[in-house]
Amino acid sequence: MTAPLVTILDDEPEIRLMLAEALEDAGFRTMSFGRAREFEAALQKTTPDVCLVDLSLPDRDGLTLVHRLALEQGAIVIIISGRAQVQDRVTGLELGADDYIIKPFEPAEVVARIRARLRKDRAVAPTSNTASFNGWVAHFDRYALEDESGTETTFSHAEGEVLRLFLDNPKRLISRNQMQEQLGGAAGESFDRAMDVRISRLRTKLQEDPKNPQLIKTIYGAGYIFLGEVIWS
Amino acid sequence: MTAPLVTILDDEPEIRLMLAEALEDAGFRTMSFGRAREFEAALQKTTPDVCLVDLSLPDRDGLTLVHRLALEQGAIVIIISGRAQVQDRVTGLELGADDYIIKPFEPAEVVARIRARLRKDRAVAPTSNTASFNGWVAHFDRYALEDESGTETTFSHAEGEVLRLFLDNPKRLISRNQMQEQLGGAAGESFDRAMDVRISRLRTKLQEDPKNPQLIKTIYGAGYIFLGEVIWS
DNA sequence: CTGAAACCTAACGAATTGTAACAAGCGCCT
DNA sequence: AGGCGCTTGTTACAATTCGTTAGGTTTCAG
Numbered sequence: 001m002t003a004p005l006v007t008i009l010d011d012e013p014e015i016r017l018m019l020a021e022a023l024e025d026a027g028f029r030t031m032s033f034g035r036a037r038e039f040e041a042a043l044q045k046t047t048p049d050v051c052l053v054d055l056s057l058p059d060r061d062g063l064t065l066v067h068r069l070a071l072e073q074g075a076i077v078i079i080i081s082g083r084a085q086v087q088d089r090v091t092g093l094e095l096g097a098d099d100y101i102i103k104p105f106e107p108a109e110v111v112a113r114i115r116a117r118l119r120k121d122r123a124v125a126p127t128s129n130t131a132s133f134n135g136w137v138a139h140f141d142r143y144a145l146e147d148e149s150g151t152e153t154t155f156s157h158a159e160g161e162v163l164r165l166f167l168d169n170p171k172r173l174i175s176r177n178q179m180q181e182q183l184g185g186a187a188g189e190s191f192d193r194a195m196d197v198r199i200s201r202l203r204t205k206l207q208e209d210p211k212n213p214q215l216i217k218t219i220y221g222a223g224y225i226f227l228g229e230v231i232w233s
Numbered sequence: 234m235t236a237p238l239v240t241i242l243d244d245e246p247e248i249r250l251m252l253a254e255a256l257e258d259a260g261f262r263t264m265s266f267g268r269a270r271e272f273e274a275a276l277q278k279t280t281p282d283v284c285l286v287d288l289s290l291p292d293r294d295g296l297t298l299v300h301r302l303a304l305e306q307g308a309i310v311i312i313i314s315g316r317a318q319v320q321d322r323v324t325g326l327e328l329g330a331d332d333y334i335i336k337p338f339e340p341a342e343v344v345a346r347i348r349a350r351l352r353k354d355r356a357v358a359p360t361s362n363t364a365s366f367n368g369w370v371a372h373f374d375r376y377a378l379e380d381e382s383g384t385e386t387t388f389s390h391a392e393g394e395v396l397r398l399f400l401d402n403p404k405r406l407i408s409r410n411q412m413q414e415q416l417g418g419a420a421g422e423s424f425d426r427a428m429d430v431r432i433s434r435l436r437t438k439l440q441e442d443p444k445n446p447q448l449i450k451t452i453y454g455a456g457y458i459f460l461g462e463v464i465w466s
Numbered sequence: 467c468t469g470a471a472a473c474c475t476a477a478c479g480a481a482t483t484g485t486a487a488c489a490a491g492c493g494c495c496t
Numbered sequence: 497a498g499g500c501g502c503t504t505g506t507t508a509c510a511a512t513t514c515g516t517t518a519g520g521t522t523t524c525a526g
Contacts, residue, residue: 391515437475451474
């Protein structure tokens with residue numbers, strides 16, 4: 001498992017540097033951005049595990065960014081802000097942020113808070129072969145998908161790979177590139193529509209209405225996102 | 234699903250009361266304790282979802298308690314402390330606490346922080362994906378717009394982005410620049426009328442009379458403004 | 467009132483996505 | 497071997513998305 005990736009979004013270069021240094025010393029990978037545009041462009045390529053977002057500059061727009069990050073990227077979102085009002089903190093947290101740190105701050109505390117979030121977030125049993133989500137239960141050990149009523153359908157290996165990728169990254173945008181990177185190990189450079197077909201087949205197994213898929217959503221031009229409350233057990 | 238149980242461990246009765254009241258107003262169940270012994274006795278009977286722990290406890294070293302709570306109970310542990318040193322915070326977090334709140338604090342912030350933890354941890358309170366406004370209900374999780382009569386239309390991702398931007402900033406002027414900054418991430422530098430077309434399409438979905446739009450108003454030369462009473466839920 | 471700028475939107479089309487149908491590969495049984 | 501069934505990539509075509517264009521309408525300064 002590679003080190004968690006932390007993105008830093010702040011308009012002040014010194015702060016970016018300070019954070020990046022502290023985080024890298026702590027063993028994280030980092031990417032820094034001075035502007036929201038660049039940051040969002042980068043999100044098309046990679047999905048960070050933790051996003052540090054400075055809220056001072058874009059005032060209100062930053063909050064919608066936070067909202068979207070928490071929703072679509074499923075990342076841990078930590079707001080860093082000079083605005084110290086309680087109301088700011090409350091709304092920030094309610095919009096989906098996982099923590100709210102006030103400037104000026106100590107890098108050591110930022111690191112500790114990130115670690116605390118990651119610890120809790122990753123505290124899932126990694127060796128588990130069973131996950132439940134939205135009325136379904138997936139048994140990866142016997143390639144079976146269990147209905148709400150208890151009836152089971154089997155799924156194939158390829159379908160299971162995709163399903164597991166989704167269940168491991170719920171509420172996170174997954175691009176086709178990332179999928180092929182994760183799953184295409186065997187097939188190598190298949191540039192075609194294979195992934196779409198896999199998704200399509202998985203969708204029918206999950207009895208998704210093609211017009212309104214509830215679980216596997218397509219984001220035009222970007223990839224897929226799995227919505228659903230996953231519990232590994 | 235029952236309400237999450239929050240335990241409060243603090244030796245000052247006023248603080249216990251203040252917290253309990255705020256938490257119960259927010260819909261949590263609470264149990265308060267003045268001493269670690271009582272608290273630990275209660276742990277034999279019930280397993281709380283969240284533990285608020287005052288670290289300046291008289292009769293026991295709080296940090297070992299925190300450590301044990303986090304490790305053995307798997308509960309969410311939030312330290313409340315008068316000790317404001319960075320080092321205190323870092324060691325507290327590193328010993329397994331999920332958050333560290335400094336006295337004096339606002340109850341509202343405590344509630345918000347608890348909610349943020351629960352949201353991430355057990356998906357008890359997921360970030361809201363539904364907003365209602367002026368007879369409409371927008372379901373962002375399934376890309377659907379619900380009529381007053383309950384009939385639904387779907388909207389695309391791009392339309393949803395615009396709609397969410399409006400619903401996040403009601404009664405606020407939004408310039409084209411701001412829009413492209415927020416939404417342009419997908420297609421890079423798009424000039425011209427793209428945003429107008431998005432708005433136009435959204436307007437037809439909202440059945441706006443083109444001559445007299447009620448919800449999305451154009452401010453000539455400045456941008457758009459969304460009028461409407463938004464309630465996120 | 468007049469003209470230019472801003473805005474609206476129907477229509478077009480390139481890019482993207484969904485999926486049915488086909489085919490190749492594999493294991494298994496007779 | 498031959499046939500059957502299952503898996504899975506490929507192809508082809510239909511559907512959708514969404515920016516662009518173009519022409520019409522609205523707004524506003526002078």
